[in-house]
Amino acid sequence: MTAITLRPATSADKQFCFRLHKAAMGDYITGIWGWDERFQRDFHTRAFDPRRWQIIRANGTDAGMLHVERRPDEVYLARIEILPEYQGHGIGTRLIKMLIDEAMRNDQAFVLEVLANNHRAQALYERLGLAEVGRHGEHDHKVDMRLEPAASGTRRR
Numbered sequence: 001m002t003a004i005t006l007r008p009a010t011s012a013d014k015q016f017c018f019r020l021h022k023a024a025m026g027d028y029i030t031g032i033w034g035w036d037e038r039f040q041r042d043f044h045t046r047a048f049d050p051r052r053w054q055i056i057r058a059n060g061t062d063a064g065m066l067h068v069e070r071r072p073d074e075v076y077l078a079r080i081e082i083l084p085e086y087q088g089h090g091i092g093t094r095l096i097k098m099l100i101d102e103a104m105r106n107d108q109a110f111v112l113e114v115l116a117n118n119h120r121a122q123a124l125y126e127r128l129g130l131a132e133v134g135r136h137g138e139h140d141h142k143v144d145m146r147l148e149p150a151a152s153g154t155r156r157r
Contacts, residue, residue, distance in 0.1 A: 002090065004056065004095065006057070006066060008054060009050035013050060013055055016055075018044045020064060032117060058091055063091065064080065064081050073109060075106075075111070077111070078112075097128065100128060104149050109149065111144070112125065112130070112145055113143060113144050115141060126145075130145040131145065131147070
């Protein structure tokens, strides 16, 4: 089994995170909006926040990034990206299950959004119990998914 650890991101991770974003999300972004390198770099520069991001390490190697926001009533998975060569090894599943468990223990919802054309991620989230609760963005390209804490022994969606 792959050993997974998290470490805080640093400013030195900025380029790794951009390359990761392009590798992990480039095809999905291209499929919706097209890939504009300059726009994507500018967006990344504005979004990159090493104080809030964590680097996912698989067997001691940087393999992805995680950004989680812990809100009063929910755990929001703002972003999880894993390099393609590390996808399909259960890394994302294990991390997301950990976050779901945290949310459920604290009687909070677990929520995220996913691009509508990222069917593989949507299928994973559905397997983990999340349900689509809405769509937004231009042409509804973003899917809101949610898992509510257990109520009377069953999970509400």
